Amino acid sequence: MADDPFENMLAQMDRAEEYADVDHGVFERLKHPERTLKVTLPVELESGDVEVFEGYRCQFDSARGPFKGGVRFHPSVTQGEVEALAGWMTWKTALVDLPYGGAKGGVICEPKELTDRDLERLTRRYTEGIRRMIGPDTDVPAPDMNTDPQTMAWMMDTYSMYEGHSVPRVVTGKPLEIGGTPGRVEATGRGVSLVTERLFEYLDRDLSDAAVAIQGFGNVGSNAARLLDEAGANVVATSDVSGAAYDPDGLDVAALGAHVDAGGLVSEYVAGDLKGSADRSRWDDPDAITNAELLTLDVDVLIPAAVEGVITADNVDDLRASAIVEAANGPTTVAADEALTERDVQVVPDILANAGGVIVSYLEWVQNAQEFSWPLETVNAELERRIGDAFDKTVEQYDTKELPDLRTAAYTLALERTAKAHEYRGLFP
Structure with missing residues (x-):
């Protein structure tokens, strides 16, 4: 169990349940991702060989808003890891009070063995594979391990080609020239x-x-x-x-x-x-x-x-x-x-x-919606305000409820906020 990231995440949730004001029925719902897509990605490499890669996109919970989460390229990617990371993104966005749910994507590959052209083809093929799941108001990918602003540019361009017009809001962590925000990389x-x-x-x-x-x-x-x-x-x-x-x-x-x-x-x-x-x-x-x-x-x-x-x-x-x-x-x-x-x-x-990345991704997404950009000072000040407020609320929860540790305090806040959204929205149909 200790080596399985998804089981690890569930165990962290279980530790917090006795302290969180969450209905048990809702809590059980929160343990299951809404959906996970597995995609097969045949790619013609620059060498002329065709290699078949596997990728995933997990959408864990959307009660608080569109799904949000990075895409990683790594040999160790598994479905369980992606689902765990999507769950952690759900609690992270709730803890720092962003209007998002959690998602995550990944492709099983060794980027060091691929050329830039190979990586572009793999990225575009993966984007096409998950294209029906993502969208500026549905699911917004971002960079993660071994992906960067260039990867996001390829994803945005691929999605935009199918839409017939430029859609900057479909990803965050983009280069500045195509709608990125200063301060996102760091x-x-x-x-x-x-x-x-x-x-x-x-x-x-x-x-x-x-x-x-x-x-x-x-x-x-x-x-x-x-x-x-x-x-x-x-x-x-x-x-x-x-x-x-x-x-x-x-x-x-x-x-x-x-x-x-x-x-x-x-x-x-x-x-x-x-x-x-x-x-x-x-x-x-x-x-x-x-x-x-x-x-x-x-x-x-x-x-x-x-x-x-x-x-x-x-x-x-x-x-x-x-x-x-x-x-x-x-x-x-x-x-x-x-x-x-x-x-x-x-x-x-x-x-x-590590919530700074998704906070600034949110700020980028908001700027794209407004078709307006903010200076670096504004972005960094808002990052500091939001992550500082989340730290203060976590510490307050830890101290006033005499919780065992800061993780339990953070989880109780995140679970209560997500559960409250579920309770207000109800169960369809």
């Missing part, structure tokens, strides 16, 4: 940074010089690292698939960011093989450690920003971080959660910590 990482700052304020601790370890240096991890570094925190470790870098005096986050932006790996950074404009001059040479060792560092806050299921019953006893902020979706299993609660390790749950 939004999830910015939200992680803001929530970490709020957590330290709540715990009455100083973020300045606090040791931070971030597992994952992709879009989310790298932006969170940069913003926390600018806020005065000491980012001592980070990682990618090639390994991890650790320096107790702090990593040169700017140099590492420049190196990775130029296509470099963390292991190359450790070895001193820098790419692009990277200039590692602020700090001493970091040590090479494993991803598993990064999780067990003695730090003030651990930020898992890679994939789900990395903090488990097998390694939770070795974790020494005094707080955890979940930048990834579902990084902590229920068994590990219970152990951390017993040890009074505060865990800011994924449905709160």
